[in-house]
Each structure stands twice: as structure tokens, then as C-alpha cells.
Amino acid sequence: MNIQKFLLTRRFELPAKLLSVPAVSVFQSCGMKHFPAPPTYDHVEIPERPKLRFVDKVPYYAPGIKAPKMQKKLRLMRGPETVHNFLIHKQYGIMALGGGRLKWQHFEMMRLAIGRKIDPQRMFAVWRVDSPWQPLTRKGQGQRMGGGKGAIDHYVTPIKAGRIIVEVGGKCEYKEVEGFLRDVAMKLPFQAMAVSQEIMDKEKKEEEWREKNNQNYYTMKYVMQNNLGGCQRWMSPFDFKFLGKYL
Structure with a gap:
């Protein structure tokens, strides 16, 4: 039995301290929960x-093919x-x-x-x-260099x-x-x-x-194309192709 129903059934005067408390805290009860439906x-x-x-x-491989x-x-x-x-x-x-x-x-x-x-x-x-x-x-262990692949x-x-x-x-x-x-x-x-x-x-x-x-003006593309700091000396063609994003 919640507090609100209990107070309505029992007729008596509330103390002065309870009268000063907001009604929400006195007659508080569990609310309805609305959960979202599970995905189908x-x-x-x-x-x-x-x-x-x-x-x-x-x-x-087909027979006869090395x-x-x-x-x-x-x-x-x-x-x-x-x-x-x-x-x-x-x-x-x-x-x-x-x-x-x-x-x-x-x-x-x-x-x-x-x-x-x-x-x-x-x-x-x-x-x-x-x-x-x-x-x-791969060549065997201890073999010398040469001799083909x-x-x-x-x-x-x-x-x-x-x-x-x-x-x-x-x-x-x-x-x-x-x-x-x-x-x-x-x-x-x-x-x-x-x-x-x-x-x-x-x-x-x-x-x-x-x-x-x-908002940064000096992007990787701008730095590489304008050779800032002489960076083109140690860059590969893949760096120019992918602009430093992929190794």
C-alpha cells in the first residue's frame, strides 16, 4: 500500500513538518516505465x-600445371x-x-x-x-645466395x-x-x-x-606539394599518392 492511499484511508491530521514538505515528496509513488521495443x-x-x-x-591447379x-x-x-x-x-x-x-x-x-x-x-x-x-x-637453411628463386x-x-x-x-x-x-x-x-x-x-x-x-591551413597535401622543410627528399611515390594517410 503506497503512502497516498494509506493517508486517504486513515483520517488524521498531518504534523506541521509534513505540511511544509512539497506534495511530490509526500505522495511519491512508482511511475510507469516506457522501455523501447526490442529490434525485430x-x-x-x-x-x-x-x-x-x-x-x-x-x-x-589443374593437372599438369606447375x-x-x-x-x-x-x-x-x-x-x-x-x-x-x-x-x-x-x-x-x-x-x-x-x-x-x-x-x-x-x-x-x-x-x-x-x-x-x-x-x-x-x-x-x-x-x-x-x-x-x-x-x-623461401630457401633452405644454410644455402648460399644465388641459384635462382x-x-x-x-x-x-x-x-x-x-x-x-x-x-x-x-x-x-x-x-x-x-x-x-x-x-x-x-x-x-x-x-x-x-x-x-x-x-x-x-x-x-x-x-x-x-x-x-x-581550420588548419597547413594540411599534409599543402606541405608535401610545396616542399616545406625539404620534405620531398625522403618521401616515396606512395606518400604523394595517399598523402601520408597509408603507410
């Missing part, structure tokens, strides 16, 4: 294979990603913050870690990167900054997947972070706002 995921469809598929350690060797091609890791830099399912995923290479061991680590954490009944995960395809060569040691997948590595979705909220996505991102050989569609939209708006409201 009726539009989400769970695929037949909700977990990440197994990735081949070595690419497949596996070709390749140069380092560091340009495959430099600069921003221009194609796979968005979430297809508009939910959650892992985004690379810098360039690097993914080995087969990293693929297995992500597959096992995410497969143990997601609920296949209402969650799913998909790859957004190709299986290892770029060959890296070494044999293929293993295969990797080059990654650029802004590339979506893995995408997770389903009938779940970001708080449910943030923990294990962040743990997986910390184990990758380059800087990465767990993202959602809301986080990516917010970062994009903030970056546009900073570029639009920048």
Missing part, C-alpha cells in the same frame, strides 16, 4: 551453412581498399585498419574461434576474403586497410558478438577492429565533418 530481425535469413567454411591451405611463383608485390597491401570496404548484410564484422598478409593459420584461428561462439540457430558468419593464393618462396614455402592473402575480413549477422545484437569479434581482431597479424554498420556510418560522418571543418 524478421528480415534476416539464416543460410544453410551458418558457420565459416574450411579454407584450403594450397590453391588448386604452381607458378610470384614477386612480392607489396602494392597489394598498400593503400585503401576500394571494393570490399562495406558490410553486405549491414550488421557486424571485422575490418582491417592496416595492410598485411593472412596465412592459413589465421584463417583456421578465425574459423574455430567464431564457430565456437556463434549460435547456429540464429547467427551466421561468412568470409569476405579469398583463400590463400599468393605464393611466398627458392621453392614455394606457403601461400598468403594480401589485405589492404579498410578491408572487411569476416562478416557476422543473424538475429542478434552487437553486444552479443562484440566480445569474440574483438578477441579475433586482436590476434590478426595487422591492426583490425570489430565494427557494426552504425559504427562505420558514424566514422564516415566524422571523417567528412573533419575534412569540411578543418
Whole structure:
């Protein structure tokens, strides 16, 4: 029984101290709570294979074709990603913050870690990167220099900054997947972070706002083009292309 109902049923005079107190504090009662409705995921469809598929350690070649060797091609890791830099399912995923290479061991680590954490009944995960395809060569221990290019040691997948590595979705909220996505991102050989569609939209708006409201006249582009301090002596063509934003 609350105080207001108790005072109405019992007829007696209130003390002078209670009369001086505002009515809100005397007849205070619990109010109605209006919580927002939880989000609905009726539009989400769970695929037949909700977990990440197994990735081949070595690419497949047709019979009779020798596996070709390749140069380092560091340009495959430099600069921003221009194609796979968005979430297809508009939910959650892992985004690379810098360039690097993914080995087969990293693929297995992500597959096992995410497969143990997601609920296949209402969650799913998909790859957004190709299986290892770029060959890296290495010579045996103790060999002398020369003698041609070494044999293929293993295969990797080059990654650029802004590339979506893995995408997770389903009938779940970001708080449910943030923990294990962040743990997986910390184990990758380059800087990465767990993202959602809301986080990516917010970062994009903030970056546009900073570029639009920048009051510093000496931007990186102005400094490099005008050779302030003789900075062009130690800059590479990639610095002029990306204006110091990507290493």
C-alpha cells in the first residue's frame, strides 16, 4: 500500500513538518516505465551453412600445371581498399585498419574461434576474403645466395586497410558478438577492429565533418606539394599518392 492511499484511508491530521514538505515528496509513488521495443530481425535469413567454411591451405591447379611463383608485390597491401570496404548484410564484422598478409593459420584461428561462439540457430558468419593464393618462396637453411628463386614455402592473402575480413549477422545484437569479434581482431597479424554498420556510418560522418571543418591551413597535401622543410627528399611515390594517410 503506497503512502497516498494509506493517508486517504486513515483520517488524521498531518504534523506541521509534513505540511511544509512539497506534495511530490509526500505522495511519491512508482511511475510507469516506457522501455523501447526490442529490434525485430524478421528480415534476416539464416543460410544453410551458418558457420565459416574450411579454407584450403594450397590453391588448386589443374593437372599438369606447375604452381607458378610470384614477386612480392607489396602494392597489394598498400593503400585503401576500394571494393570490399562495406558490410553486405549491414550488421557486424571485422575490418582491417592496416595492410598485411593472412596465412592459413589465421584463417583456421578465425574459423574455430567464431564457430565456437556463434549460435547456429540464429547467427551466421561468412568470409569476405579469398583463400590463400599468393605464393611466398623461401630457401633452405644454410644455402648460399644465388641459384635462382627458392621453392614455394606457403601461400598468403594480401589485405589492404579498410578491408572487411569476416562478416557476422543473424538475429542478434552487437553486444552479443562484440566480445569474440574483438578477441579475433586482436590476434590478426595487422591492426583490425570489430565494427557494426552504425559504427562505420558514424566514422564516415566524422571523417567528412573533419575534412569540411578543418581550420588548419597547413594540411599534409599543402606541405608535401610545396616542399616545406625539404620534405620531398625522403618521401616515396606512395606518400604523394595517399598523402601520408597509408603507410
